[in-house]
Amino acid sequence: MSKIIELKDVVKSFGGTRAVDGLSLSLEEGGVLGFLGTNGAGKTTTIKMILGLLSPDEGTVSVLGGNPADPSVRAGLGYLPEAAYYYPLLDAPEVLAFYGRMSGMDESTIAERTEDLLEDVGLAHDAWNRPLKTYSKGMLQRVGIAQALVHNPKLLVLDEPFTGLDPLARRRFRQLIMRYRDAGGSVIFSSHDLSEAELICDSVAILRRGRIVFSGARNDLAGDASVNLERLFLSKLAESGDEEAKEALK
Amino acid sequence: MRLFLRQLGALVRLSFLDLYRRKDLVTVGALALALLVPLAALRPFGVAGADRYVGEVAMGLIWLFSLVIAIALGARQFPPEFESRTIYPLLARPVGRSTVLLGKYLGAFLAAVSATALFYVLFAVYRGSTGSGWFPSVLWQGFVLHVCALAVAVALSMTLSLAVTMSANLAFSAIAVFGMFIWGGRLPELAVNSPLPAKIALDVVYAIAPHFEFFDLRQRIVHSWDCVGVGVMLVVVAYAVLCSAALLSIAALLFRKRKV
Numbered sequence: 001m002s003k004i005i006e007l008k009d010v011v012k013s014f015g016g017t018r019a020v021d022g023l024s025l026s027l028e029e030g031g032v033l034g035f036l037g038t039n040g041a042g043k044t045t046t047i048k049m050i051l052g053l054l055s056p057d058e059g060t061v062s063v064l065g066g067n068p069a070d071p072s073v074r075a076g077l078g079y080l081p082e083a084a085y086y087y088p089l090l091d092a093p094e095v096l097a098f099y100g101r102m103s104g105m106d107e108s109t110i111a112e113r114t115e116d117l118l119e120d121v122g123l124a125h126d127a128w129n130r131p132l133k134t135y136s137k138g139m140l141q142r143v144g145i146a147q148a149l150v151h152n153p154k155l156l157v158l159d160e161p162f163t164g165l166d167p168l169a170r171r172r173f174r175q176l177i178m179r180y181r182d183a184g185g186s187v188i189f190s191s192h193d194l195s196e197a198e199l200i201c202d203s204v205a206i207l208r209r210g211r212i213v214f215s216g217a218r219n220d221l222a223g224d225a226s227v228n229l230e231r232l233f234l235s236k237l238a239e240s241g242d243e244e245a246k247e248a249l250k
Numbered sequence: 251m252r253l254f255l256r257q258l259g260a261l262v263r264l265s266f267l268d269l270y271r272r273k274d275l276v277t278v279g280a281l282a283l284a285l286l287v288p289l290a291a292l293r294p295f296g297v298a299g300a301d302r303y304v305g306e307v308a309m310g311l312i313w314l315f316s317l318v319i320a321i322a323l324g325a326r327q328f329p330p331e332f333e334s335r336t337i338y339p340l341l342a343r344p345v346g347r348s349t350v351l352l353g354k355y356l357g358a359f360l361a362a363v364s365a366t367a368l369f370y371v372l373f374a375v376y377r378g379s380t381g382s383g384w385f386p387s388v389l390w391q392g393f394v395l396h397v398c399a400l401a402v403a404v405a406l407s408m409t410l411s412l413a414v415t416m417s418a419n420l421a422f423s424a425i426a427v428f429g430m431f432i433w434g435g436r437l438p439e440l441a442v443n444s445p446l447p448a449k450i451a452l453d454v455v456y457a458i459a460p461h462f463e464f465f466d467l468r469q470r471i472v473h474s475w476d477c478v479g480v481g482v483m484l485v486v487v488a489y490a491v492l493c494s495a496a497l498l499s500i501a502a503l504l505f506r507k508r509k510v
């Protein structure tokens with residue numbers, strides 16, 4: 001199996017703060033990696049480096065065998081941003097068509113995919129031809145998921161995919177990710193929703209203050225039934241010196 | 251190459267949707283021009299006088315609205331992308347920043363041209379109906395140079411949008427564009443009659459500011475004068491191309507340096 005994502009000793013600072021501090025991470029082809037961590041731990045910053053939106057100060061980032069700063073490497077990437085803001089005057093099919101064209105898809109494929117995807121993400125039919133400015137938060141998130149998948153990428157990069165979704169939508173989206181994985185895709189997603197993450201990831205990386213405090217396969221955890229993701233999360237944070245996590249474990 | 255064209259097409263489309271879905275600018279312009287028709291029908295200054303007068307006002311309004319549209323379109327290509335963070339999913343696509351810049355420029359420019367073309371058609375219909383000929387050559391020439399002015403105006407406000415805030419950009423672009431359009435031709439004359447510091451300032455402005463007055467054929471159109479020579483046309487078009495290219499190179503530099 002080949003590495004889809006490989007980060008080595010990556011450092012990224014903003015002014016005085018080290019948002020990412022010597023982080024190494026890898027994802028095998030076909031894997032689903034849950035990227036967990038407290039607020040401000042550096043998840044979004046890491047994801048932006050994976051997408052080539054930011055370049056690292058130190059270390060190397062390799063995605064799909066290349067440098068994501070190179071546009072052609074990004075052809076295989078699908079990205080769901082942290083906050084779902086898209087063009088407010090367009091409707092959902094127009095948004096998908098726009099992103100599809102940016103990825104070089106032809107019109108007939110776009111039309112087909114649009115129909116399928118909007119069904120898959122469960123966007124209410126009466127909303128299809130309304131401008132996005134009339135959408136609710138969860139509806140926007142659904143459009144976001146659809147645009148990330150529209151060009152059938154090899155790698156999905158999802159920044160907090162479950163925020164704003166109702167339980168049914170979460171379930172639907174979990175199934176969508178599983179189907180995507182079964183069809184050969186790879187996924188990295190950040191999340192604060194540990195129970196959700198537990199259901200879909202096969203490996204996890206826990207981040208605190210820009211450093212990985214734990215990374216391992218999901219199977220290692222399943223061995224010990226008492227170790228669910230939340231316990232693991234708290235104990236790894238506590239081990240790395242987090243007072244609040246220590247408190248919570250008591 | 252195919253991907254590049256596809257991406258340009260998508261970005262151009264986005265700008266068009268933005269202009270026509272917002273409706274504000276184009277609708278106001280078209281309505282204002284349409285209101286001139288009853289005025290012309292009343293013919294307050296006798297037949298010939300009314301035609302010329304209404305023609306002059308209409309041409310003035312066309313320039314005003316089209317330049318406002320051009321400045322506004324150029325100015326609002328990038329800031330909303332950064333504010334609403336749509337720039338992230340956009341730049342995560344397999345597209346280079348220079349392609350995004352070029353696509354957005356072409357989109358804003360062509361959208362401004364389309365609105366201006368609409369205004370010229372309204373103008374031609376009015377003039378044609380008063381018997382001055384529907385599409386005389388001088389009107390075509392005027393339109394071509396008008397398009398050149400739009401190209402420079404969009405490039406100016408788009409470049410500034412990557413350097414300063416929206417309101418500073420709108421104020422500065424409006425002053426530069428309308429100031430030069432109205433007074434640009436008179437700057438050398440003003441400079442000669444000014445005391446030394448002001449003279450230097452005026453000379454510098456004349457040397458570096460984009461010369462929007464070069465593109466103004468309103469008088470020829472309104473009075474149905476002769477066409478401009480082909481040589482002059484070519485020089486002015488080349489000037490617009492160079493001016494826009496220079497501004498866009500600065501924009502490309504600013505955009506490449508910009509942390510998203």
Ligand SMILES: Nc1ncnc2c1ncn2[C@@H]1O[C@H](COP(=O)(O)OP(=O)(O)OP(=O)(O)O)[C@@H](O)[C@H]1O
Nearest residue numbers: 014017018019037038039040041042043044045046
């Ligand atoms: N553009 C920026 N300028 C300055 N500081 C930044 C910038 N982007 C991120 N940071 C800082 O870097 C750190 C990591 O931020 P990041 O957004 O990566 O966290 P996160 O793990 O995604 O958090 P959350 O769970 O809240 O989304 C934070 O301290 C943040 O304030």
Ligand SMILES: [Mg+2]
Nearest residue numbers: 043044045082
């Ligand atoms: Mg984040």
